[in-house]
Amino acid sequence: MGKKVDCTYFGAYLLMVQSDFERISRNKDEIYQNVISLGFICTFFTTAATAATGFWEKKETNYTIYFDGSFTQSLFYDLQTPRLGTQITNVEWEWFDFENNFDTQTVDLCYRKPNTSSDFTCLDISSNPVGSTGHFNGFDARGTTVLRYTLTGGTYFAHWDNNVLNTIKVTYDY
Amino acid sequence: MLVNNDKLNFEAGKTKAQDPLSRSSSNNSKVDDSKISNVGLSQQGQNLNYLYQLSLSTAQQNPSPVYIGAEKRIEILANSVNEIARQSGYEYTPEQIKRVVEDVAKGVNITETQPGDVNASSGSVYSFLHSADKAKLANAYQHALDNNTSLDDVRFAAFSLARSRFIEAKISSGTTWAVYDPNENVSDPKSDDAEKLEAEKLTVESGSEYVKSLLEQLKEGKLFTSNPYLRTSLFQEVSSSLLMHKLPSFLQGKI
Numbered sequence: 001m002g003k004k005v006d007c008t009y010f011g012a013y014l015l016m017v018q019s020d021f022e023r024i025s026r027n028k029d030e031i032y033q034n035v036i037s038l039g040f041i042c043t044f045f046t047t048a049a050t051a052a053t054g055f056w057e058k059k060e061t062n063y064t065i066y067f068d069g070s071f072t073q074s075l076f077y078d079l080q081t082p083r084l085g086t087q088i089t090n091v092e093w094e095w096f097d098f099e100n101n102f103d104t105q106t107v108d109l110c111y112r113k114p115n116t117s118s119d120f121t122c123l124d125i126s127s128n129p130v131g132s133t134g135h136f137n138g139f140d141a142r143g144t145t146v147l148r149y150t151l152t153g154g155t156y157f158a159h160w161d162n163n164v165l166n167t168i169k170v171t172y173d174y
Numbered sequence: 175m176l177v178n179n180d181k182l183n184f185e186a187g188k189t190k191a192q193d194p195l196s197r198s199s200s201n202n203s204k205v206d207d208s209k210i211s212n213v214g215l216s217q218q219g220q221n222l223n224y225l226y227q228l229s230l231s232t233a234q235q236n237p238s239p240v241y242i243g244a245e246k247r248i249e250i251l252a253n254s255v256n257e258i259a260r261q262s263g264y265e266y267t268p269e270q271i272k273r274v275v276e277d278v279a280k281g282v283n284i285t286e287t288q289p290g291d292v293n294a295s296s297g298s299v300y301s302f303l304h305s306a307d308k309a310k311l312a313n314a315y316q317h318a319l320d321n322n323t324s325l326d327d328v329r330f331a332a333f334s335l336a337r338s339r340f341i342e343a344k345i346s347s348g349t350t351w352a353v354y355d356p357n358e359n360v361s362d363p364k365s366d367d368a369e370k371l372e373a374e375k376l377t378v379e380s381g382s383e384y385v386k387s388l389l390e391q392l393k394e395g396k397l398f399t400s401n402p403y404l405r406t407s408l409f410q411e412v413s414s415s416l417l418m419h420k421l422p423s424f425l426q427g428k429i
Contacts, residue, residue, distance in 0.1 A: 021388075069241070069300045070334055071340075084227035103330065103382045104416065106337060110349070118293050121350040127419040128356055135352060150299055153326070153382060 050105035051173045053089070056081055056141070059165035062149065065101065065158040071150040073103060076168040077143070085174050092132040092169040093125065095147060097172065103153025109168075110146040111136045141172035213228035218248065221264040226274050228262075233282045241300045241332040242315050243308035244286040248279055250319075273358045290340065292347045311335070314403035323400040326384060331404045334412040338422050345428045352420055352429065389417055 056078035063072040095107055106126045110119035120143075124134045136145075145168050151158055195250045209408075232254055259266045266274075290301035297421040303311075314328045345351055391397045391415055398404035404413075415422040421429070 063296065063297075067298060068329070069336060070296065070298045072296045101382065103326070103384050104333065106416075109354075118347065119344065119349045122344065122352070124351070124353040124419065124421075127355055131354060131356060133354060133358065135354075135358075150337065152329065153384070173292075 016143075027044040053171065053173055054081070055077070055085070055169060055171040057167065057169040059167050061148075061162045061165055062098075062147075062160040064160060065100075065121045065149065065151050065156070067156055068152050068154075069150070071148055073146050074166065076145040076147065076170075076171075079142070081142045082171070082174050083142065085134045086171050086172045087174070088136045088139045088141050088143075088170055090132055090134060090171040091136050091145065092167075092171075093147070094167045095125070096129070096164045097167060098149065098151055098154070098158045100151065100154035100156065100158035102151045102158070108146075108148040108150075109133075110148060111139055112141045112144040112146060114140055114144075122148075136170075141170055141174075145170065182407050212414055213219065217365045221262070222266070222274070225255065225259055225262060225264075225266065225270075226277060229274055230281045232258065233278050237282060239282070239300075239315065239329065239332065240287055240298070241303055241308060241329075241336065242312040243305065244284055246308070246312035246315070248275065250316075251275055251279055251282075251284065274362050290343065292340075292349070299336040299340040302343050303332075303336050304339065307335055307339065310342045310403065310406070310408070314401055314409075317401055317403050318394055321400075327398050327401055327404060330384075331409045331413050332397065335409065335417040337416060338412045338425060341421070342428070345425065350429060351421070351425070353419060385417070388413070392417055 044132050048167055058076040058078060060074045062074050065072050091109070091111060098105060106124065108122045109124040109125045112118065120139075121136070123133060125131060125133075147166055147168065176220075229251075233251055234299060238250050240247075242250075251273070254276050255271055256277065259271055287298065290297055290299070311332050313330065314331065317323065318325050318328050333402045341351055388397065391399070397410060411422045411424070422426070
């Protein structure tokens with residue numbers, strides 16, 4: 001796994017070099033010429049470096065659904081994900097059924113941006129218990145993924161077997 | 175408590191019985207009248223309690239669905255109480271029947287559902303139904319009761335519409351919405367026919383026998399044929415969309 005070269009280091013370096021030039025020459029044209037040159041160097045190194053890839057995978061149980069037509073949700077997130085600069089490149093899931101003999105079970109996979117409590121975007125994945133999607137690509141991997149179940153039909157209360165765990169895997173670049 | 179002494183005029187009889195002055199000063203005929211009155215009211219109280227208990231038990235065993243609205247639920251409950259009263263052989267006044275209906279409605283918690291919260295971690299999609307939706311569902315439900323047609327069909331249509339209203343509310347609050355396409359990551363796209371067949375197979379393989387029967391009805395263009403109130407474009411659209419894992423057309427324009 002390569003390590004991404006962060007241009008902010010070069011930015012700081014540029015400022016340092018710039019102040020040195022100011023002290024030595026006081027020639028602004030010369031300073032700017034050198035700054036532009038270093039900028040090109042920065043761009044070159046950034047492009048040449050390969051972006052790193054990471055992932056997190058979480059397994060969670062689910063909650064009881066008490067009435068026909070009701071929904072419940074479980075949250076998946078990983079605070080060990082780098083704080084800045086991550087971008088989701090793929091999301092995979094595996095979800096299981098309630099065992100209340102439902103007629104219809106809908107399952108939504110939603111994404112919440114970091115430090116927010118409302119869904120930014122949702123994907124109805126009811127037809128596929130296992131799958132992967134690029135629907136969330138580009139979003140911050142420190143965000144929260146929500147798995148929401150809604151049931152109709154069958155018997156209630158609809159309890160979840162706590163030995164059964166749904167899985168979400170988020171792959172990201174940084 | 176249902177049997178209220180005030181309501182049944184027990185107080186008058188009790189006061190007379192407990193008042194020694196009244197008793198001592200009263201003549202024999204008055205005492206006899208009081209006894210007769212107490213016996214009569216006691217029987218009436220027992221009859222009323224019987225009506226309440228039986229109505230409550232019936233309402234608990236056959237709860238009316240929340241998606242038809244509180245007003246309709248109370249109307250259905252009142253019909254049930256009246257029927258039980260009629261079959262009991264006892265005479266009840268309209269005021270007594272009304273009182274029993276009110277008490278049973280409290281007992282089984284018939285209240286209008288609060289508007290849904292799109293950010294809640296749990297809740298009911300039925301709370302996202304509009305009042306006009308509930309009125310339409312009430313008609314469908316009443317038709318099913320009167321004609322002994324499928325109540326499951328009404329429930330499925332109600333759930334389909336409620337689910338659509340939930341998504342509509344989410345979209346209105348700023349959430350974008352999409353339905354997963356299993357072929358989105360496939361580099362070599364299949365033909366349209368192959369995709370349709372696969373989607374159909376997936377849909378049929380999931381869900382209960384009842385849902386499978388609905389899919390068969392859908393293929394034949396005969397979804398909910400036994401209930402004309404469910405043959406409207408709205409219920410057909412939302413129910414077929416749910417069965418086929420699609421968004422109804424009125425939501426597709428909003429995403």
